[in-house]
Amino acid sequence: MSLFILLGVSMIIYFLIRLMPVDFIQDKINAINQGGATVSEETVNAMYAMYGLGDNSFLGILEGYVSWLSALVRFDLGTSFVYGIPVADVIFEHMGVSFAVALIATIFEFMIAIPLGITAATHQYSFRDYIVTILVMIGISLPSFFFGQMLKDLLALKLGWFPASGLVNATASYTGVELLLDYVRHMFIPILTIVILSIGARMRMTRTNMLEVMNSDYIRTARAKGLSESVVINKHAFRNTLIPLVTSLAGLLPSLFSGAIITEQVFDLPGIGNIALDAMNRGDIPFIMGYNMFLALLSVIGVLLADLMYGIVDPRVKLE
Amino acid sequence: MDELKNKEEVVEEVKDTEVPLDKNVRLMSPTRMVVRRFFRSKLSILGLIMCISLFVFSFLGPLFYTEWGEIELDESGKTEYSISETTYEVNGVEYTLRQTTEKSLKDNFLAPPSSEHILGTDNEGYDIFVRLMYGGRISLIVSFIAVFLITILGVLLGGIAGFFGGVIDNVIMRLCDILICLPGIPILLIISTILDASNIDAKYRIYLLMIYLTFISWPGTARLVRGQILSLREQEYMVAAEAMGYSTPRKIFKHLVPNVMPQLIVSMSLSLGSMILYEATLSYLNLGVKAPYAAWGTMINIISTNQDILQNHLNVWVPAGVCIVIAVLGFNFVGDGLRDALDPKARR
Numbered sequence: 001m002s003l004f005i006l007l008g009v010s011m012i013i014y015f016l017i018r019l020m021p022v023d024f025i026q027d028k029i030n031a032i033n034q035g036g037a038t039v040s041e042e043t044v045n046a047m048y049a050m051y052g053l054g055d056n057s058f059l060g061i062l063e064g065y066v067s068w069l070s071a072l073v074r075f076d077l078g079t080s081f082v083y084g085i086p087v088a089d090v091i092f093e094h095m096g097v098s099f100a101v102a103l104i105a106t107i108f109e110f111m112i113a114i115p116l117g118i119t120a121a122t123h124q125y126s127f128r129d130y131i132v133t134i135l136v137m138i139g140i141s142l143p144s145f146f147f148g149q150m151l152k153d154l155l156a157l158k159l160g161w162f163p164a165s166g167l168v169n170a171t172a173s174y175t176g177v178e179l180l181l182d183y184v185r186h187m188f189i190p191i192l193t194i195v196i197l198s199i200g201a202r203m204r205m206t207r208t209n210m211l212e213v214m215n216s217d218y219i220r221t222a223r224a225k226g227l228s229e230s231v232v233i234n235k236h237a238f239r240n241t242l243i244p245l246v247t248s249l250a251g252l253l254p255s256l257f258s259g260a261i262i263t264e265q266v267f268d269l270p271g272i273g274n275i276a277l278d279a280m281n282r283g284d285i286p287f288i289m290g291y292n293m294f295l296a297l298l299s300v301i302g303v304l305l306a307d308l309m310y311g312i313v314d315p316r317v318k319l320e
Numbered sequence: 321m322d323e324l325k326n327k328e329e330v331v332e333e334v335k336d337t338e339v340p341l342d343k344n345v346r347l348m349s350p351t352r353m354v355v356r357r358f359f360r361s362k363l364s365i366l367g368l369i370m371c372i373s374l375f376v377f378s379f380l381g382p383l384f385y386t387e388w389g390e391i392e393l394d395e396s397g398k399t400e401y402s403i404s405e406t407t408y409e410v411n412g413v414e415y416t417l418r419q420t421t422e423k424s425l426k427d428n429f430l431a432p433p434s435s436e437h438i439l440g441t442d443n444e445g446y447d448i449f450v451r452l453m454y455g456g457r458i459s460l461i462v463s464f465i466a467v468f469l470i471t472i473l474g475v476l477l478g479g480i481a482g483f484f485g486g487v488i489d490n491v492i493m494r495l496c497d498i499l500i501c502l503p504g505i506p507i508l509l510i511i512s513t514i515l516d517a518s519n520i521d522a523k524y525r526i527y528l529l530m531i532y533l534t535f536i537s538w539p540g541t542a543r544l545v546r547g548q549i550l551s552l553r554e555q556e557y558m559v560a561a562e563a564m565g566y567s568t569p570r571k572i573f574k575h576l577v578p579n580v581m582p583q584l585i586v587s588m589s590l591s592l593g594s595m596i597l598y599e600a601t602l603s604y605l606n607l608g609v610k611a612p613y614a615a616w617g618t619m620i621n622i623i624s625t626n627q628d629i630l631q632n633h634l635n636v637w638v639p640a641g642v643c644i645v646i647a648v649l650g651f652n653f654v655g656d657g658l659r660d661a662l663d664p665k666a667r668r
């Protein structure tokens with residue numbers, strides 16, 4: 001099933017590159033060459049051969065797709081124009097930064113959003129519920145580029161507490177623990193941005209699920225038994241709220257590798273999203289195609305994991 | 321004492337029965353109940369006010385504020401002074417030569433807020449206030465078109481899939497699976513390159529990009545409609561419709577789809593917000609609306625390359641961001657309020 005989805009996605013992505021006029025690709029290559037880097041003739045020819053470009057008959061397109069797909073199965077995504085090394089290598093090189101930022105942000109997101117969601121649900125329609133709801137709604141509504149730039153302006157440029165961009169302090173050469181601390185200082189604002197923006201959705205999800213569970217019969221039974229409110233909420237209700245949360249976490253795992261394009265661009269982090277954006281602006285077509293396939297693969301794995309996890313967490317659901 | 325009271329009550333009861341029963345009960349149509357519940361929540365009223373005021377601002381604003389146009393440069397000129405100091409040492413005495421250079425520039429750019437320019441001018445010399453209005457027009461129009469198209473496609477395909485089931489359902493749902501797995505912004509990057517290659521007019525590219533967004537966003541609506549129709553299909557009134565011999569399109573679009581309307585309206589108002597965010601992001605990445613035309617995202621774009629504006633000219637980029645937040649927040653509040661108002665279970 002997931003293979004079928006991947007096949008469909010790959011077809012669409014392949015179709016997109018066929019829409020690009022070949023002389024346009026040539027223009028882009030010339031521009032890159034003028035910019036200092038050299039795209040060797042071999043790289044270009046290899047790409048043309050891989051995508052089967054230049055032959056616009058139906059059979060030619062079909063042939064090109066098959067050859068591209070067979071290369072894809074061997075994890076051969078072609079050679080990046082800008083970097084001159086295989087696309088897969090570029091992706092793996094920059095995946096680490098994106099993953100670190102996304103992982104830490106997700107951990108904080110869950111740690112903050114779940115308790116907020118629970119208090120909002122248990123105090124439904126109270127002042128506390130309204131405040132939490134309004135705050136997280138504002139969080140959802142903020143565009144990441146705007147909020148990121150605001151935080152950067154305030155925390156980094158005006159107050160000078162954190163460095164404004166990049167991943168390491170270029171002037172100092174740190175090692176060991178100091179290097180790690182430097183990483184943390186550089187990643188702080190990006191992570192803060194992501195956490196504040198993404199808390200909302202998670203919190204709303206927790207709140208809705210919690211409300212649903214709180215209205216169910218077994219919660220009334222638990223209260224009738226005379227259990228304390230905290231036991232009812234934390235042991236009986238919360239455990240069932242966990243089902244969708246854990247499922248969504250499983251679905252989220254692969255996407256941690258995909259990189260946050262906008263946030264990375266704002267803070268100039270050398271993550272995979274920023275690299276992809278840069279690649280696109282410079283016309284590094286093999287990289288963009290590879291990156292898109294990589295993202296599609298991740299989201300297919302995410303769907304698969306979420307399904308599997310659902311069966312594990314909730315024994316009532318049986319996998320066919 | 322007690323007896324007396326009882327007697328009084330009895331008298332009152334008699335009085336009550338004299339009035340016809342239906343005069344005592346205020347009848348309310350479901351629509352009116354929804355409207356009342358919607359307006360009971362302060363947040364949804366706030367959201368509605370935010371949306372309406374933005375609409376008025378961007379569509380009626382340019383009719384009243386006519387001093388400047390969207391792509392009208394303020395060419396009143398600007399003089400820039402730069403001071404340079406040089407220190408000479410002649411015979412042991414230090415002299416400082418302070419030189420002031422006056423440079424006359426054609427465009428009055430980066431002007432501070434004044435009576436002439438309510439929010440000042442940007443780095444090109446365009447009036448920011450008026451560009452906010454035109455930017456709002458683009459954002460609102462584009463998102464409304466996108467949401468409208470998404471809903472039509474979603475209802476059509478979701479309705480067909482849910483009603484017929486079987487092979488048709490399978491094909492449409494697998495198509496949904498594929499489209500949902502497509503990465504959003506990265507593919508928009510590719511499409512933007514294709515548009516660059518084919519020399520599309522700067523004015524129209526955002527529409528083309530939004531059509532693509534529609535193309536990848538309809539599966540969400542389709543799934544929603546299909547899920548609802550699957551359960552509605554089994555209800556008695558559908559058997560009745562079958563017995564009446566109604567045609568299939570009539571059954572789907574007159575009997576099933578109206579019952580999905582509540583969920584549909586909620587999802588539409590929520591996706592309006594996300595479409596505005598998408599449009600702003602595209603414009604910020606310089607993929608959507610391009611200069612000289614204004615969009616909220618484009619107006620913020622400048623700070624990604626210009627640190628000076630980011631730090632010292634807040635009036636250039638903050639208003640556009642605030643507008644985006646107001647728009648998205650407004651639609652989210654309205655959507656949330658509608659959800660609560662339309663859901664009979666959430667009654668309180």
